[in-house]
Amino acid sequence: MSAQVKDKANDKSFNQMEAIINSMTAIERSKPEVIKGSRKRRIAAGSGTQIQDVNRLLKQFTQMQKMMKKMSGGGVKKMMRNMKGMMPPGGPGGMGGMFPPR
Numbered sequence: 001m002s003a004q005v006k007d008k009a010n011d012k013s014f015n016q017m018e019a020i021i022n023s024m025t026a027i028e029r030s031k032p033e034v035i036k037g038s039r040k041r042r043i044a045a046g047s048g049t050q051i052q053d054v055n056r057l058l059k060q061f062t063q064m065q066k067m068m069k070k071m072s073g074g075g076v077k078k079m080m081r082n083m084k085g086m087m088p089p090g091g092p093g094g095m096g097g098m099f100p101p102r
Contacts, residue, residue: 019047020057032058 021029023046028035035043035058044051070079 016047016049016053017057020044020049020054023047032061 020043023043024035028039028043035054040051040054044054047054
């Protein structure tokens with residue numbers, strides 16, 4: 001039962017995001033930094049959502065953009081290298097010696 005509720009919630013949020021994006025002009029989609037107060041009001045009214053929802057979508061987009069920028073250029077390798085220094089000797093803890101060090 002709870003899986004069905006989660007699926008419906010995910011569908012609703014996805015449909016909401018789609019409506020917000022469809023309410024944007026081509027310029028707003030390509031350059032979201034131009035979206036200020038009056039544009040947010042128009043997008044919210046056109047998509048049947050609130051300004052808070054538009055703000056949330058824009059924030060998610062900028063966070064994802066930053067993450068993708070970090071990942072490009074070997075960002076994953078750097079992150080894994082940094083995390084390796086944080087691990088205790090012998091690998092990840094809590095494994096009960098399942099994977100002995102090589």
